[in-house]
Amino acid sequence: MTQVIHSGRVISITEFRKNxxxxxxxxxxxxxxxxxxxxxxxxxxxxxxxxLLELAEIGKKSQAN
Incomplete structure (x- = not known):
């Protein structure tokens, strides 16, 4: 199954675990x-x-209006 990757930066979990x-x-x-x-x-x-949290808060406020 094809997966969409929502990032321009990709790394293996093995490399991630190193640092x-x-x-x-x-x-x-x-x-x-x-x-x-x-x-x-x-x-x-x-x-x-x-x-991201600030943007989410702005989104919530705009939906409330």
Missing amino acids: PVECVNSGKGALAIMSRNYPAFYCVSAEEFGK
Whole structure:
């Protein structure tokens, strides 16, 4: 089955386990972690996660109006 990868950055779970903090901080945007050629999960830095939470809050407020 074909999987859509929602990230321009991709790394194997094996590489991720070696140094996860460095992997996440090595670039901007989400990092797709692949397991057996399928995306297992995505990681973002703490700063980017904060921005996503702000955007979600803005979205909630705009829906309430």
